[in-house]
Amino acid sequence: MARRSKIKKTTIVDIAAASGVSVTTVSRILNDKPDVAEETRERVLRVMEECGFAPQSSWQQIRSGKSHLIAMHFPQDFNPPAHRVIFEAALGCEAAGYSINIIVNSLSDTELLAIFRGGQADGMILMEIETHDRRVEVLRQHAYPFVMIGRCADNAGVSFVDNDIDYGVTAAIQHLLELGHRQIGFVTHSPIVQEKEYGYSTWASQSYDRVCRQSGLPQLWRAIDFNSDGAAAVVQRLLAENPHITAIVTPQEHCVIGVLKAIRAQGLRIPDDISVIGLLNEAMSELATPPLTTISFPAVEMGREAARILLGQLDGTLTTPQQTLIRPELIVRGSTGPARQSSGASV
Numbered sequence: 001m002a003r004r005s006k007i008k009k010t011t012i013v014d015i016a017a018a019s020g021v022s023v024t025t026v027s028r029i030l031n032d033k034p035d036v037a038e039e040t041r042e043r044v045l046r047v048m049e050e051c052g053f054a055p056q057s058s059w060q061q062i063r064s065g066k067s068h069l070i071a072m073h074f075p076q077d078f079n080p081p082a083h084r085v086i087f088e089a090a091l092g093c094e095a096a097g098y099s100i101n102i103i104v105n106s107l108s109d110t111e112l113l114a115i116f117r118g119g120q121a122d123g124m125i126l127m128e129i130e131t132h133d134r135r136v137e138v139l140r141q142h143a144y145p146f147v148m149i150g151r152c153a154d155n156a157g158v159s160f161v162d163n164d165i166d167y168g169v170t171a172a173i174q175h176l177l178e179l180g181h182r183q184i185g186f187v188t189h190s191p192i193v194q195e196k197e198y199g200y201s202t203w204a205s206q207s208y209d210r211v212c213r214q215s216g217l218p219q220l221w222r223a224i225d226f227n228s229d230g231a232a233a234v235v236q237r238l239l240a241e242n243p244h245i246t247a248i249v250t251p252q253e254h255c256v257i258g259v260l261k262a263i264r265a266q267g268l269r270i271p272d273d274i275s276v277i278g279l280l281n282e283a284m285s286e287l288a289t290p291p292l293t294t295i296s297f298p299a300v301e302m303g304r305e306a307a308r309i310l311l312g313q314l315d316g317t318l319t320t321p322q323q324t325l326i327r328p329e330l331i332v333r334g335s336t337g338p339a340r341q342s343s344g345a346s347v
Contacts, residue, residue, distance in 0.1 A: 015051065019044045070310065071121035072102045073112075073135065076128045081253070081297045085149055088303025089125055096311050098122070109138050116144050123310045125149060129160075131197040145313040147322075149306050150199045157321055159313070161305040164325040165200060165279070168295035169207035169249070171330045172277045175293075176247045177215060180339035181275065184212075185238055186221035187231065187250040187259055204251045204279065220245060224255060231258020232265065239266055246339040247275040253284055256292065271337035279328075290334030298326045 016026045021040060028036050029044050070093050072086065090100040101121065112135060115121050122145065126135055129150030139146045140158055148160035176184055186208045189201040205221065212219045222238050224231040235258060239245060250259050256278045260270070268274050270290060278285060278294045285292040305324050312318030 015044065015047055018051070019047045066122050067119050068098050069121045070098045070100050070123050070125065071115050072100055072125040072127065073107065074102055074104055074127045075106050076104070081299055082127060084299035085127070085303040085306075088300050089149070089307045090303075092304050092307025093311065096307075098311070098314075107135070109134065112138055113142065116142075123147075123314050125306055125310060129199045131199050131202050133199075145310065147306050147310045147313070149302055151323075152199060155321075155323060159309050159318075159322045161302050161309065161322075161324040161326065163200070163298060163302065164327045165203045165251075166207040166210075167325075168279055168328040168330075169204055170211055171328075172249050172279065172295050173208070173211045173215070173217075175330060175332070175336065176249075176275060176277070176339075179247075179275065179336060181247040182217060182339070183220065183242065183245045183247070184217060185235075185242065185245045185248040186219075187235060187238070187248060187255050188221060188223050189251065201251065208249070224258060231255050232261040233258075235259050235262030236265060239263070239268075245274065247277070247336070249277045249279065251279040253278060256284070256288070260288065270335050273340055275336040275339075277336060285331070285333065288335070293333045293336040294331050296329045296331055298328055301326045 012026050012030075016022055019026065019040075021044060025036060025040065026044055029041055072089065074082065074086065076082065086102065093100055103115075107115075115124070124139065124144065124146040126133070126139075126146060126148045127150065129136070129148050129152055131153045133148075133152045136148065136152050136154075136158060146158070148155075148158065149162070151160045151162045173184060186205070188205050188208075189198065208221060209219055211217075220238065220242050222234050224234045231254070235248070238248075239262065248259055248263075250256055256276070259276055263270060263274055263276070270276055276292065278292050279297075285294045305326070309318060309322045309324070312322070
């Protein structure tokens with residue numbers, strides 16, 4: 001039986017010998033030190049490449065000046081819908097030879113810029129966008145490649161991909177209007193989120209206000225905390241103060257649990273007494289009793305589009321800002337029905 005010979009692993013000593021330089025010189029090149037003659041650097045890098053010495057990313061980074069890394073800034077503790085966006089964006093970037101570093105802590109302006117200046121990333125994906133987001137201003141001023149998942153108030157000269165929440169809210173309320181509802185409550189993000197002017201929450205609330213004004217409906221909205229018990233208490237007060245409400249629209253799945261608890265605590269039936277629509281299409285939408293009518297959250301499309309835009313910036317194929325709004329879909333399930341006739345809800 002033939003013996004399989006062992007393949008000798010190339011070492012830094014081998015590279016030095018093949019290049020005709022010292023081990024110290026090879027080490028300095030690997031660490032991208034400046035005091036090495038360019039001709040020597042090129043010769044050693046060529047030998048490394050021929051021998052397959054270093055991990056590809058190491059010597060490619062030295063030769064190209066690129067890290068082949070993309071930073072994703074996601075300063076949020078827990079947001080299940082965003083996880084699919086992150087996953088799809090990462091898949092798109094990795095298919096193009098980039099790795100993703102997810103940063104979840106807050107970053108100062110200095111720390112944000114250091115990511116680029118220190119060669120820790122070639123581009124950045126920003127998430128959890130606020131309407132007046134200093135991260136956007138900093139990166140825009142320094143012309144670093146980035147894309148927002150979300151949008152701010154001033155999007156001049158920058159790229160973004162976002163859920164068209166205005167279309168979603170309009171579709172939700174139009175669906176309820178067609179079912180005869182005229183007293184439609186809106187349960188939105190917590191006062192803290194409202195104060196920070198988180199983009200998604202801001203656009204959703206503005207859309208609700210606009211549709212109500214255009215349709216001649218009363219504006220019956222409340223802000224809730226990020227827990228189901230707090231949401232339930234707020235919704236119970238909303239229903240007590242506005243007994244003619246026949247439908248409630250809410251923008252995120254953590255709100256839905258509180259809404260459902262509050263409605264049932266009042267002895268009301270869904271959808272016979274009150275209809276409910278969530279603006280995100282989470283798995284719980286189908287598991288709820290009855291299944292929840294929703295406006296879908298286009299996470300897959302948003303993640304893929306964000307990757308496409310940023311990669312286009314990095315390879316030079318996209319030289320102008322790309323701004324994409326992706327329309328969600330109304331998915332009618334069992335939580336919406338005709339408005340109850342005894343509500344006195346006409347306006």
